[in-house]
Amino acid sequence: MTEALIASPDGGATGPAALATELPRGRSPGWWGMLLFVTTEATLFAVLLGSYFYLRFQAAAQWPPPRTGPPELTLPLVMTALLLPSSLPVIWAEHGIRRGQRWRLRLGLALTLLLGLAFVGLLLMEYDEKLASLTVTTDTYGSLFYVVTGFHGLHVTVGLLMLAWLLAASTGGRLDARRHEPVRLVAMYWHFVGAVWVAVLFTVYLSPRL
Amino acid sequence: MSAVAERRPDAEPESVHRLTEHWGEAPTLRSWFSTVDHKRIGRRYLVTAAVFFTLAGISALALRAQLARPEARLLSPQEYNQLFTMHGTAMIFLFATPMLFGFGNFLLPLMLGSRDMAFPRLNAFGYWVFLFAGVVMWASLPAGAAPNGGWFAYVPLTEREHTPGAHLDVYTLGLLFLGISTTAGAINFIVTALKLRAPGMSLNRVPLFVWAMVATSFMVLFALPALNLANALLFLDRRFGTHFYDPGAGGSVLLWQHLFWIFGHPDVYIIVLPALGIVSAIVPTFSRRGIAAYPLVVLSLVAIAIISFGVWVHHMFATGLPQLSLSFFSAASTVITIPSGIQMFAWLATMLLGRVVLRVPLLFVIGFIVTFVIGGVTGAMFAITAFDRQVTDSYFVVAHFHYVLFGGAVFPILAGLYYWLPKFTGRLFSERLARWAFWLILVGMNVTFFPMHLSGLLGMPRRVYTYPAGLDWDPWMALSTVGSYLLAVGLLLVLVGIGHALRRGPVAPADPWGGDTLEWTTASPPRPYNFAVVPEVFSLHPGWDERTRASIADGATGERILADGRRTPLTSELDGRYERPAEMPEQSVRPLLAAVGLLVAVVALLFGWYPVAGAGALLLAVTLAAWLWPALPGATEARVAR
Numbered sequence: 001m002t003e004a005l006i007a008s009p010d011g012g013a014t015g016p017a018a019l020a021t022e023l024p025r026g027r028s029p030g031w032w033g034m035l036l037f038v039t040t041e042a043t044l045f046a047v048l049l050g051s052y053f054y055l056r057f058q059a060a061a062q063w064p065p066p067r068t069g070p071p072e073l074t075l076p077l078v079m080t081a082l083l084l085p086s087s088l089p090v091i092w093a094e095h096g097i098r099r100g101q102r103w104r105l106r107l108g109l110a111l112t113l114l115l116g117l118a119f120v121g122l123l124l125m126e127y128d129e130k131l132a133s134l135t136v137t138t139d140t141y142g143s144l145f146y147v148v149t150g151f152h153g154l155h156v157t158v159g160l161l162m163l164a165w166l167l168a169a170s171t172g173g174r175l176d177a178r179r180h181e182p183v184r185l186v187a188m189y190w191h192f193v194g195a196v197w198v199a200v201l202f203t204v205y206l207s208p209r210l
Numbered sequence: 211m212s213a214v215a216e217r218r219p220d221a222e223p224e225s226v227h228r229l230t231e232h233w234g235e236a237p238t239l240r241s242w243f244s245t246v247d248h249k250r251i252g253r254r255y256l257v258t259a260a261v262f263f264t265l266a267g268i269s270a271l272a273l274r275a276q277l278a279r280p281e282a283r284l285l286s287p288q289e290y291n292q293l294f295t296m297h298g299t300a301m302i303f304l305f306a307t308p309m310l311f312g313f314g315n316f317l318l319p320l321m322l323g324s325r326d327m328a329f330p331r332l333n334a335f336g337y338w339v340f341l342f343a344g345v346v347m348w349a350s351l352p353a354g355a356a357p358n359g360g361w362f363a364y365v366p367l368t369e370r371e372h373t374p375g376a377h378l379d380v381y382t383l384g385l386l387f388l389g390i391s392t393t394a395g396a397i398n399f400i401v402t403a404l405k406l407r408a409p410g411m412s413l414n415r416v417p418l419f420v421w422a423m424v425a426t427s428f429m430v431l432f433a434l435p436a437l438n439l440a441n442a443l444l445f446l447d448r449r450f451g452t453h454f455y456d457p458g459a460g461g462s463v464l465l466w467q468h469l470f471w472i473f474g475h476p477d478v479y480i481i482v483l484p485a486l487g488i489v490s491a492i493v494p495t496f497s498r499r500g501i502a503a504y505p506l507v508v509l510s511l512v513a514i515a516i517i518s519f520g521v522w523v524h525h526m527f528a529t530g531l532p533q534l535s536l537s538f539f540s541a542a543s544t545v546i547t548i549p550s551g552i553q554m555f556a557w558l559a560t561m562l563l564g565r566v567v568l569r570v571p572l573l574f575v576i577g578f579i580v581t582f583v584i585g586g587v588t589g590a591m592f593a594i595t596a597f598d599r600q601v602t603d604s605y606f607v608v609a610h611f612h613y614v615l616f617g618g619a620v621f622p623i624l625a626g627l628y629y630w631l632p633k634f635t636g637r638l639f640s641e642r643l644a645r646w647a648f649w650l651i652l653v654g655m656n657v658t659f660f661p662m663h664l665s666g667l668l669g670m671p672r673r674v675y676t677y678p679a680g681l682d683w684d685p686w687m688a689l690s691t692v693g694s695y696l697l698a699v700g701l702l703l704v705l706v707g708i709g710h711a712l713r714r715g716p717v718a719p720a721d722p723w724g725g726d727t728l729e730w731t732t733a734s735p736p737r738p739y740n741f742a743v744v745p746e747v748f749s750l751h752p753g754w755d756e757r758t759r760a761s762i763a764d765g766a767t768g769e770r771i772l773a774d775g776r777r778t779p780l781t782s783e784l785d786g787r788y789e790r791p792a793e794m795p796e797q798s799v800r801p802l803l804a805a806v807g808l809l810v811a812v813v814a815l816l817f818g819w820y821p822v823a824g825a826g827a828l829l830l831a832v833t834l835a836a837w838l839w840p841a842l843p844g845a846t847e848a849r850v851a852r
Contacts, residue, residue, distance in 0.1 A: 027405075027783065028405075028780075029328040029329065029401045029405045029406075029780070029792070032328075032400070032401045032404055032405065033328070033329060033397055033398075033401050036396075036397045036400055036401070036431060037397060039431055039432075040393055040396075040397075040431040040432070040434070040435060041435075043431065043432050043435040043436075044435035044438065044439060046435075047435050047436045047439050047469065047472070048439055051439065051443075051454075051465055051469065054462065054465055054468070055454070055460065055461060055462055055465060058462045058464075058465075059460050061460075065460070136446075136450060136451070136452045137450070137451040137452065137453070138459075139453055139459040139460050140452075140453040140454060140456070140459050140460035140461040141460060142453075143446070143452035143453050143454055143461075144454075147443070147446065147452065147454075161831065165835050165838075169839060169840050172842060173842065174839075174840040174841070174842055175840060179840065182838070182840055
């Protein structure tokens, strides 16, 4: 094998080593890179939610302030029901492209994209409703509410951009059974966005009622 | 640098020719903007950080001139505030970390026996972002809008109603901008060290400098988010009227201090750990034996990285926190001296057991050991809450952290600069000039900072632009100023020495010192592809190990030559077993474009031109989309087969 590699450049292209370049044997640098990126992002959310609780427990008075009252739960629960299951189609899509089924990749990505868009739409609806009585400048509670949910919403939006990019990139046979690493990486990011939502839901919507 | 490789006896001339074709960069203007070569990027980090160091140093000289005598009117209070803030901010954020990242960028792939970093284009992007962030922050100084709230920018002083103007917006946005570069660099270092080690380099054969860079990078990933959040919230408070730090509306000023120091104390070690790694690289070479207690040194690096997250409150002992938390953080601050001590004894033991060759790099290491221990002693004093409360915010603190940071970072950086200068430039330097520089710096540094202990104990507070006569501070302040100018002359001599080496220095051999790590087994400066044959590593000291040296000489197999394309081997994370060759990206201007997009966004945010900021973000997004666009099938094979 190695003799052939040295002997001729063309032999290198068909040798076992060259053929293996796109098969994920072991963890790839991209996988580690995305894992570390998600880790540092998760730390950012941990510090942000930690600050929420710090400010909440420093506040002597009732939380949320009496004039605001505890947040409504219906809409956020619907949003949860959209965002958490939206990880499933992207998993299904990833398994599909590993077997070379491009239709599964496209369908799965499109489904996740739709669910994510619906999530962002509902978040904007909630803002629209709430802004009449509470803004970022009302008090610290208002600042926290909008910055925590808005920062998560921004991450969902970035995730949606990634999904749209992936959907566009899946044309022309760029992704197939042997080269599908981008799908895996975008999926990791999307799962992370969903997992963070659970923490946001607990902190912003559920914990004030405890 | 010549793009034509000399024929080397230790590899097939034909494969060297092909490697040069794939990795070499034409010396054109375009390649200057599009390079992804970790060696060029590393050198740029070093030079850029050195320029920022010079600017911050000149700021310090201006401060010392103002403080030389009581009631001086050389600087206005406003100028003084901006200068001391920029001095601190630039030394910490724009010099220390990027300088050490420069060493890491240049050395990590070479020490690991790889041909580049894991993400070469991300590496280039990180450099451009660092450069732009530094330029934005320094440009605010002549505009009279530089940060002026001290390097830790405590609220409520830094809120809009107390500090109007752009000052603190430059600070928050500049550091957020810079944070992107630091985070990208940290991820790159970790993945490079995990996946791109030469075959055979299992974790217990990884050089200590690499361990230090990896521990540092993990700290960056967990600590920097706190600073980024603190800055983002401050920017929102100042620009959009949120109330995170406003007690009147339910916020808390202590939140800033907690967030800042959750980042800030690990940051001390983010700066010091790579510097300790440099020391661990230099001591064995000049002791002519391997480092003593290698596993213990690795464990103490990791222990420091972890414990450093549990000591932040010792910066806040005087803020009225509950007694119990003070005791906990006091204990943790005492415990963290143990792993630092272990390393200290490992270096001493190495020198004691070896045969010391007192060349210039080791001289600076000894300067480091002496200075850092003095700084460590005053540090242990601060861990005692009662003492801390007496001297907090006094010049005693200023003296302490200058001993720690000058001793713990600048001395090792200078040691590393001299040690690797032959590798960076291919030239040898004048030892005589360097010895003069060393003694001037050592004396100047101590004359500058030691008197500050005394003026601090005599009650002089930090961050005052002047002081009245007759408080017994005058002689110590004057002495500090004399020392600072001595120090400046010493540092100037370093610069002269480097310039002299570049112009007149004799050509350096591959291994001028007899070092034990892999960078000394390749040319000075290394060829664009680093190693004509990727080494196979058989021990912790590959440079002193016959089998490893033989592995690059002849009889190498094709999977370690990889001359068909830009390729380097990937190996397994723990044992360093050969997995497969990785296709490395070619040069590209997209990293620069993406950084320009960010620059536009940051500057526009600073001036409040939000649509322009949106356009910058769009440029960034489009560039990233094109950058990561998957290639059509066959493209890779076509390039390989070319």
